[in-house]
Amino acid sequence: MRTGITHLAIPGPTNVPEAVRQAMNVPMQDMRAPDFGDLTIGLFSDLRRVFKTANGTVILYPGSGTAAWEAAMMNTLNPGDRVLMCRKGQFSMLWARMAEQLGLEVELVDVPWGAGTPVSEFARILGNDAEGRIKAVFVTHNETATGVTSDVAAIRAVMDDVYHEALLFVDGVSSIASIDFRMDEWRVDLAVTGSQKGLMLPAGLGILAVSEKAMAASRRATLPRAYFRFEDMTAVNGDGYFPYTPPTQLFHGLRKSLDRLFEEGLENVFARHRRLAEGVRRAVHAWGYDLVAEHCKIYSDTVSAIRVPPEVDARDVIRGAYVNYNTSLGTGLGPLAGKVFRIGHLGDLNEVMCLAAISAAEMALVDAGATIDLGSGVAAAQCWYRESRQVRQVALAAE
Missing domain, CATH: 3.40.640.10 (Type I PLP-dependent aspartate aminotransferase-like (Major domain))
Structure with missing residues (x-):
């Protein structure tokens, strides 16, 4: 149940x-x-x-x-x-x-x-x-x-x-x-x-x-x-x-x-997506993994496609996240099937929701045979979210 x-x-x-x-x-x-x-x-x-x-x-x-x-x-x-x-x-x-x-x-x-x-x-x-x-x-x-x-x-x-x-x-x-x-x-x-x-x-x-x-x-x-x-x-x-x-x-x-x-303001909406996406990207890099996007200049602020190592089947990660941790991750499409999973970070979303997705992905990765340190991606994202929020608070105070 x-x-x-x-x-x-x-x-x-x-x-x-x-x-x-x-x-x-x-x-x-x-x-x-x-x-x-x-x-x-x-x-x-x-x-x-x-x-x-x-x-x-x-x-x-x-x-x-x-x-x-x-x-x-x-x-x-x-x-x-x-x-x-x-x-x-x-x-x-x-x-x-x-x-x-x-x-x-x-x-x-x-x-x-x-x-x-x-x-x-x-x-x-x-x-x-x-x-x-x-x-x-x-x-x-x-x-x-x-x-x-x-x-x-x-x-x-x-x-x-x-x-x-x-x-x-x-x-x-x-x-x-x-x-x-x-x-x-x-x-x-x-x-x-x-x-x-x-x-x-x-x-x-x-x-x-x-x-x-x-x-x-x-x-x-x-x-x-x-x-x-x-x-x-x-x-x-x-x-x-x-x-x-x-x-x-x-x-x-x-x-x-x-x-x-x-009410939020469109420019603030774009900035929020950029901030949340960066936390996910820092988590991926903390795992030692690569994004499908070839360069940081073209990273998407709405979805991150994450390459898994050869010994891991991304489909196992996606299945495990859903069955064991009540979390839906995006699948790899076309030639990326089994090689990639995706984390969507758009729409009605906040920092803790992103952290939940990162945490579920970490556990599912380890269950699927990945050798990453549990909590490494979560910690990297947490640090970024705290840092970026403090920077925004200082900027708002100065206005």
Whole structure:
């Protein structure tokens, strides 16, 4: 018999705060009622604040981030269009596969799992595309499988350097609302996220922010679409309504989640994720282990993918943490299966929750045959959390 709670230390779905759960516990509503827009209109404007866009159009699809991926491509591209992508992890791989399945011609750059989007190679390819055959450039901002954050601003800069007019697509499913994202500043044309990560909700909403340039492209695009048509959504969203049945309870939860984010302050949210992530990374280094991410400059602040030594099967670590210590750790995906486990550190999270995940991981590692000192990672993270909190307190006192 299990007692207490099962600790969720995966990179999504993330913990749903109690206040958000309670906000969703409402009776069903009439989605055609004259006051339904009182709930929904503010969601669109406040999501623009999260994406950091003044003029982008936000569209909410009942579905996942993957649904929003598909909507982004189907509404703005044409059969046979050439698109530039990088395959560097499970989710960038799935995005490329989807593009091929939709009839796009994918120019694919493969890099090791653990690398970021290759800025110089993208610059070379775009610079050689004098005829403008590439119609879209895709960047996975945060590759959840490897714990790598890529530099979207650098990709925009190389596009500008060669005067390339391609649309810029960004997968922000495990970054938006947790890692700084600047849609307008980086001139992102289509940004995708989902409800179940930084927004601290159950899965069920695919969220898409669309630039004016991408909206114009959608009026010319010829890929078939029906359910995902931008025109159908935007025709009624302005008044707070939807062309088909929306997930009303999720809207109530989203309202509460956004209020929590703004109460903490987005910049403070990003700093908290950075601080919590650093504690996990210090624990990993105290064990003598490596992260999948190749360099500290691309470490993700929302998930750490941790390599285990050859004599340890990461699947045993994950199974042991769950069965013996009531803790869910993230699995290694694709070629990383058995070699990696992941600790998610995003959403509604604090220092002690991270310490619980580190502690469970240590015990499960030792049970699986690892030779680490119990408590070494916990102690390293504790020291960092105390030190960083003291530094913040001094800074606040000086203001």
